[in-house]
Amino acid sequence: MGIGIDIEPCAPLPSELDPLVLTADERWRADAGSAEERGLRTRWVLSAKEATYKAMYPLTRKALEFSDLEVLWGPRGFVSVLRCPAPPFPEGTSFAGHSAAAGGYIANAVALRPAW
Known part of the structure; x- marks a missing residue:
């Protein structure tokens, strides 16, 4: 879990x-x-990638570049797609995230669920 x-x-x-x-x-x-x-869209993408990286890093211990994740937006938030292997996650792994804006800030969050 991350x-x-x-x-x-x-x-x-x-x-x-x-x-x-x-x-x-x-x-x-x-x-x-x-x-x-x-510029605002770029800030949202940056934040989504940072949230994804923060969720993944304790499991991967791999430093990722911004280009290693692709962010796709949808009506319920975003999906970050891993563009390189980062064991234990293979290339192509998708991570779902949620976004919000309030009080002059944007927030993005990703929760990794165990694959049971």
């Missing part, structure tokens, strides 16, 4: 951080809208 929580200010990230934080597919999906909207 739990990861990340809280960030609800403020856009500078566009020069996009190549560091976002994969090519994430950049393509985040490209619509104003510069401020793109």
Whole structure:
């Protein structure tokens, strides 16, 4: 079992951080809208990846790059997909997460459940 929580200010990230934080597919999906909207989406993706990493790290002890996770958003939160093996998780493992915004902050959380 692992739990990861990340809280960030609800403020856009500078566009020069996009190549560091976002994969090519994430950049393509985040490209619509104003510069401020793109920056906010990048901040959400960063936070989702951080929450996923924090949940995984106690089990993997592997330092991941932002490009090692792909974040997909849906109506109930997000899914982070592992793009490389990080034992005990094989490449392609998906982790479900939840998002919220309040009081000028965004929060993302991931809880890893044991596979029984």
